[in-house]
Ligand SMILES: Nc1ncnc2c1ncn2[C@@H]1O[C@H](COP(=O)(O)OP(=O)(O)OP(=O)(O)O)[C@@H](O)[C@H]1O
């Protein structure tokens with residue numbers, strides 16, 4: 018079991034307008050969560066409630082201002098991906114990008130090539146493998162981000178609204194892949210931030226509702242309130 022306690026994160030508005038005012042933006046305040054292998058955790062809440070900040074902190078993209086972690090965060094294998102991923106080489110092709118990151122993750126070239134082909138087939142982007150990343154549509158960029166996370170294969174996946182603007186079949190493919198993946202991989206943890214409650218129902222075994230940087234509620238699959246009507250109240 019992993020636990021995070023008293024997690025707080027602040028941002029500071031450094032614009033001249035807020036010079037004489039309190040410029041502290043409280044993104045997360047004394048948030049407590051726990052999770053374990055096999056969990057798929059839906060993260061919901063209104064805009065600005067702290068979903069992305071929470072996922073980025075767990076994914077080591079941001080540092081917390083205060084927190085106590087029950088695990089060594091620097092050693093945790095995580096992969097954060099968001100809907101607007103920019104950390105690719107825009108002048109390299111899709112294949113070159115995926116090969117580059119596979120090497121970074123220490124995957125042997127032959128295994129990496131086979132995995133890249135499989136994922137490209139699953140997501141219908143084989144014909145884009147030799148296209149430069151810069152030329153891809155935003156939906157394809159998301160698919161490639163997702164592909165890269167699958168290649169890395171960490172313990173904790175952090176998906177931040179990755180299905181926005183994906184076409185129907187790609188959305189379903191991601192859901193389908195994650196459902197199969199979850200069944201086979203009990204030693205993984207998924208965080209799934211989304212405003213699409215049907216995705217949460219399909220994928221998650223528990224949901225945390227964030228309000229103003231705190232966990233307002235945790236709802237477990239199997240409880241009466243684990244339904245879209247209740248979730249929508251918090252969006
Ligand atoms: N880099 C930043 N600089 C300043 N403030 C930030 C930054 N990132 C987030 N914030 C602020 O922190 C709070 C939480 O933002 P966060 O992006 O985590 O919300 P969210 O729940 O992911 O929202 P959304 O549904 O719009 O994606 C907001 O008030 C936001 O304005």
Ligand SMILES: [Mg+2]
Pocket residue numbers: 068069070177
């Ligand atoms: Mg967000």
